Amino acid sequence: MALDAALTVAGVVGPVGALESATATARDRVPGVLVVALNDRRYDVSLHLIAAVVPLHDLADRIRERVVRAATAAGLARALGPVNVVFEDVVAGEARAGR
Amino acid sequence: MAEEPRSRKTASQAVTAGEEISPLAAERGATRIADAVVTKVAGIATHEVPGVYALGGGAARAIGTMTQAVGMSARTAQGVSVEVGEREAAVDLTIVVDYGESIPRVAQEVRENVIRRIEGITGLSVTEVNVTVDDLHVPGEEEEAPARVE
Numbered sequence: 001m002a003l004d005a006a007l008t009v010a011g012v013v014g015p016v017g018a019l020e021s022a023t024a025t026a027r028d029r030v031p032g033v034l035v036v037a038l039n040d041r042r043y044d045v046s047l048h049l050i051a052a053v054v055p056l057h058d059l060a061d062r063i064r065e066r067v068v069r070a071a072t073a074a075g076l077a078r079a080l081g082p083v084n085v086v087f088e089d090v091v092a093g094e095a096r097a098g099r
Numbered sequence: 100m101a102e103e104p105r106s107r108k109t110a111s112q113a114v115t116a117g118e119e120i121s122p123l124a125a126e127r128g129a130t131r132i133a134d135a136v137v138t139k140v141a142g143i144a145t146h147e148v149p150g151v152y153a154l155g156g157g158a159a160r161a162i163g164t165m166t167q168a169v170g171m172s173a174r175t176a177q178g179v180s181v182e183v184g185e186r187e188a189a190v191d192l193t194i195v196v197d198y199g200e201s202i203p204r205v206a207q208e209v210r211e212n213v214i215r216r217i218e219g220i221t222g223l224s225v226t227e228v229n230v231t232v233d234d235l236h237v238p239g240e241e242e243e244a245p246a247r248v249e
Contacts, residue, residue, distance in 0.1 A: 045128075051136075053139075053140065053143060053220060054220065055219060055220055055222075056130065056132055056136070056220055056221055056222070057130060057221075057222040060130035064127050064128055068127070082126075082127060082128035082129070083127060083128040084128045084129045084130070084131065085128065085129075085130045085131070086130075086131045086132075086133065087130075087131070087132045087133060087136050088133045088135065088136070089133065089135055089136060089139070090136050090139050090140065090220075092139075092143050
């Protein structure tokens with residue numbers, strides 16, 4: 001859900017494909033997302049992304065807002081802890097519109 | 100560059116602990132930018148300046164040509180070395196300038212554009228941009244001489 005929400009933000013090109021930045025679920029592997037359970041029953045979410053060459057601080061804020069909105073819509077707002085955004089790479093000429 | 104080395108503690112942990120670690124850290128989560136991003140932005144910004152023919156010294160360009168051919172590296176990363184801290188970055192560039200261009204003007208424009216782009220895109224403060232002009236590009240110099248015999 002967090003990754004899907006992030007990918008709808010214009011300027012996000014995609015997740016990194018590295019195995020160390022992926023979360024394995026019972027069904028599949030989610031690339032670019034690391035989720036850590038906190039001791040207050042919330043989950044710390046880190047998104048490892050490739051972005052277009054745009055102001056990254058503003059982009060991270062938009063991603064965070066979108067993830068919070070998606071979690072709220074799914075009834076998971078109380079479980080969502082900090083949303084960390086890690087820009088691993090940028091791609092020139094890829095100011096892709098969100099999905 | 101006099102700066103504290105990057106903390107091993109994650110940004111969100113530090114924010115929770117009330118420490119000041121980065122302007123990119125916030126209550127709702129931290130933003131981290133990989134060194135590769137700063138390197139690539141510096142390379143793109145350098146290429147944007149008129150009079151810059153290429154990035155990298157002779158050996159770096161030769162190796163870069165091979166690694167780019169097999170998709171192992173980007174053209175924008177060769178000739179760029181960055182040191183990135185929590186708030187600041189320092190950049191070293193090696194460039195080839197077109198013959199006839201003013202080297203001081205090109206170096207100054209490269210410096211200004213790299214600072215503007217890195218600060219605008221990453222929010223990091225650029226403390227220094229060191230530019231080394233490794234060579235001059237003379238048009239036609241790299242073209243092979245025509246064979247004298249068939």
